[in-house]
Amino acid sequence: MSWKAIDRNQPVVEKDAAPVLSDAVRDKIRSFFPRYETKRAVLLPALHIVQNTLGYISWQAMTEIAEVLEIHPSDVMNTTSFYTHFWTHPKGEKVLTVCRSISCEAMGGAKMLDTIKKELGIDEHGTTKDGRYSLVTEECLAGCDHAPCLLINEKMHKCVKAEDIPALLVDVDNDKLSMERSDLFDPPSEEKGKQAASVGQDSAIGATSDVSEMREAE
Amino acid sequence: MASFEPVLLRNRGVEGSTTLKVYESRGGYQAVRKALKQTPDEIVAEVKKANLRGRGGAGFPAGVKWGFLPKDRKKTLLCVNGDESEPPTFCNRVLMENDPHQLIEGTIIAAYAVQAQTVYIYLRGEFHEQFHILQKAVDQAYAAGYLGKKVFGSDFSIEMYLHRGAGAYVCGEETGLIESLEGKRGWPRIKPPFPAIEGAFRLPTVVNNVETLSCVPHIIERGADWFTGIGPAHSAGPKLFCVSGPVKNPGCYEGAMDFTVRDLIEREDLGGGMMDGKHIKAVFPGGCSMGVLSADELDMKLDFDDPRNFGLLGLGTAAAVVIPHDMDMRIVLRNMARFYGTESCGQCTQCREGTAWMHKIATRIAADAGRPEDLDILLETARNMGMMPGLSICGLPDGATFPIETIVKKFRSELDESILAQPRGRAEDLLKVLN
Ligand SMILES: Cc1cc2nc3c(=O)[nH]c(=O)nc-3n(C[C@H](O)[C@H](O)[C@H](O)COP(=O)(O)O)c2cc1C
Ligand code: SF4
Numbered sequence: 001m002s003w004k005a006i007d008r009n010q011p012v013v014e015k016d017a018a019p020v021l022s023d024a025v026r027d028k029i030r031s032f033f034p035r036y037e038t039k040r041a042v043l044l045p046a047l048h049i050v051q052n053t054l055g056y057i058s059w060q061a062m063t064e065i066a067e068v069l070e071i072h073p074s075d076v077m078n079t080t081s082f083y084t085h086f087w088t089h090p091k092g093e094k095v096l097t098v099c100r101s102i103s104c105e106a107m108g109g110a111k112m113l114d115t116i117k118k119e120l121g122i123d124e125h126g127t128t129k130d131g132r133y134s135l136v137t138e139e140c141l142a143g144c145d146h147a148p149c150l151l152i153n154e155k156m157h158k159c160v161k162a163e164d165i166p167a168l169l170v171d172v173d174n175d176k177l178s179m180e181r182s183d184l185f186d187p188p189s190e191e192k193g194k195q196a197a198s199v200g201q202d203s204a205i206g207a208t209s210d211v212s213e214m215r216e217a218e
Numbered sequence: 219m220a221s222f223e224p225v226l227l228r229n230r231g232v233e234g235s236t237t238l239k240v241y242e243s244r245g246g247y248q249a250v251r252k253a254l255k256q257t258p259d260e261i262v263a264e265v266k267k268a269n270l271r272g273r274g275g276a277g278f279p280a281g282v283k284w285g286f287l288p289k290d291r292k293k294t295l296l297c298v299n300g301d302e303s304e305p306p307t308f309c310n311r312v313l314m315e316n317d318p319h320q321l322i323e324g325t326i327i328a329a330y331a332v333q334a335q336t337v338y339i340y341l342r343g344e345f346h347e348q349f350h351i352l353q354k355a356v357d358q359a360y361a362a363g364y365l366g367k368k369v370f371g372s373d374f375s376i377e378m379y380l381h382r383g384a385g386a387y388v389c390g391e392e393t394g395l396i397e398s399l400e401g402k403r404g405w406p407r408i409k410p411p412f413p414a415i416e417g418a419f420r421l422p423t424v425v426n427n428v429e430t431l432s433c434v435p436h437i438i439e440r441g442a443d444w445f446t447g448i449g450p451a452h453s454a455g456p457k458l459f460c461v462s463g464p465v466k467n468p469g470c471y472e473g474a475m476d477f478t479v480r481d482l483i484e485r486e487d488l489g490g491g492m493m494d495g496k497h498i499k500a501v502f503p504g505g506c507s508m509g510v511l512s513a514d515e516l517d518m519k520l521d522f523d524d525p526r527n528f529g530l531l532g533l534g535t536a537a538a539v540v541i542p543h544d545m546d547m548r549i550v551l552r553n554m555a556r557f558y559g560t561e562s563c564g565q566c567t568q569c570r571e572g573t574a575w576m577h578k579i580a581t582r583i584a585a586d587a588g589r590p591e592d593l594d595i596l597l598e599t600a601r602n603m604g605m606m607p608g609l610s611i612c613g614l615p616d617g618a619t620f621p622i623e624t625i626v627k628k629f630r631s632e633l634d635e636s637i638l639a640q641p642r643g644r645a646e647d648l649l650k651v652l653n
């Protein structure tokens with residue numbers, strides 16, 4: 001069986017590569033400086049901004065963030081790797097976050113998760129081949145009164161039953177917020193969805209997760 | 219029982235409750251005007267007198283905490299703890315979604331009381347919708363001159379920023395929050411120094427929970443005596459309670475701290491009883507970290523003191539989840555152990571290793587491969603980590619100890635029976651593979 005793998009021979013940061021952060025992104029990061037006592041404190045906002053723009057935070061992006069904040073790249077990597085929200089490799093256009101904590105488990109969350117896995121043919125941390133969806137689980141999303149809960153990008157779906165899943169996944173507006181957005185942070189934009197999708201089709205990095213990669217290798 | 223006249227939730231369900239206009243039309247932003255005419259010390263004294271105990275979990279009196287700030291400080295910071303990650307708690311979410319201006323008003327008053335000119339509201343990363351609602355409200359307050367330079371025409375200036383987290387329970391711990399605010403891993407700090415002396419950016423910092431601060435405008439408006447008149451003396455004031463799991467009306471309710479867990483689940487104006495065909499097996503009444511009650515212990519009062527009489531850590535977040543009769547306690551045990559195992563930040567040896575062991579053992583028990591001695595190993599591990607025996611930096615492992623210990627102790631016979639009923643030899647076989 002042929003199987004795809006991440007190219008592990010290529011260095012993750014190429015010295016002469018063109019910058020991945022545009023001037024606009026750098027300016028947006030800098031616009032947070034007056035809020036804090038130090039530049040380093042802008043790191044979390046910066047990581048959100050970069051992930052919203054590029055879809056994920058590559059090693060190259062981390063070194064460029066370090067440049068803007070005038071800190072060491074290692075500090076950026078250190079912080080990035082601590083938080084589960086940040087992706088260091090391409091993800092799907094929409095991230096499905098299923099709650100796995102106690103109220104949701106008591107109300108059928110595990111069955112909902114299994115249905116998603118089956119429908120999309122991916123495991124946790126996986127991304128579909130077409131780059132549309134990535135799947136993760138998280139602890140309590142503070143929506144326990146509406147258990148079981150499912151976040152699709154920024155949108156919270158409440159009392160999601162296993163049988164609702166197929167219809168929900170084909171709904172193109174399943175990530176649209178009902179309230180007015182603040183423009184302080186951009187939505188995870190369409191752009192990168194397409195980018196992840198194209199990665200999924202013709203390069204080696206798409207449609208993979210450590211779990212499915214191992215399975216395919218077997 | 220007479221129904222409670224809502225205070226914190228009085229605007230919930232009112233159309234446009236998140237807008238400045240509606241909030242003001244219902245008497246909003248009057249308390250802060252009143253506060254700004256008093257001295258900061260008078261506000262601190264009033265909040266002290268009200269005995270407003272922190273709603274974030276520890277129950278420490280807010281006024282007393284504010285009093286710890288050094289007198290000769292130059293710059294002070296106020297952090298609002300909106301990390302709300304304790305399963306199954308969602309009352310801060312309800313407050314921010316329905317009444318963001320109440321939080322903003324309480325925060326301005328608290329900032330004035332402690333003379334903080336910069337406020338950070340730390341929101342957990344998963345609060346996307348809540349972020350947009352709250353940021354819009356902050357924008358409106360700026361536009362109205364309620365935030366920014368010389369607010370309400372006084373000499374007091376205040377900047378308010380929302381800071382978004384990115385998925386880590388431990389960032390709700392106040393010094394973890396501070397580290398995260400500084401752009402670092404959310405690794406709690408060794409105390410002392412306490413944040414009031416040296417907090418974010420090494421400046422004196424006050425950290426308070428969303429619900430705590432939402433109480434402040436009402437204390438200023440109606441006075442400390444009104445506040446202490448609600449509920450028992452040691453647990454004064456209005457309080458939010460959450461109930462979830464298979465009850466008829468899961469949700470967030472407000473009341474005095476004068477009713478029992480049974481009331482919260484069964485009363486018509488609260489949980490409304492269990493769903494048809496479901497019975498109560500167990501209840502985590504104060505967030506998972508406080509521990510579990512068996513179905514015989516539902517007469518526990520939901521106040522700051524009574525939970526200790528039932529072997530629990532405290533009132534916690536007053537968020538109850540009901541475990542139904544048909545849910546396997548091994549699954550519950552695994553769910554709890556997994557939570558702390560994955561959320562430990564890993565700085566302290568006992569917490570990192572202990573929660574990981576408990577997760578591993580509980581997973582094995584749930585996979586039909588437990589050994590009778592595993593339950594005692596869980597108890598032994600639980601007893602040997604945490605802040606209470608003085609072994610760790612923060613309270614996360616204490617929060618892990620209580621659910622694990624109370625599940626094992628209170629549901630021992632069920633767990634023992636499940637282990638005895640396993641296919642013979644399965645535990646030994648699996649252990650050979652795993653170890
Ligand atoms: C592991 C851990 C997680 C915590 N999470 C939260 C939280 O999500 N929200 C919160 O308000 N307090 C949380 N706390 C309590 C805070 O450390 C702190 O006591 C609280 O924010 C103080 O506010 P209060 O005095 O107004 O309650 C947590 C504590 C620990 C040990
Ligand atoms: S007790 Fe646990 S969570 Fe708290 S600082 Fe230590 S390792 Fe981290």
Ligand code: FES
Binds near residue numbers: 105140143148
């Ligand atoms: S347990 Fe799932 S949202 Fe709280």
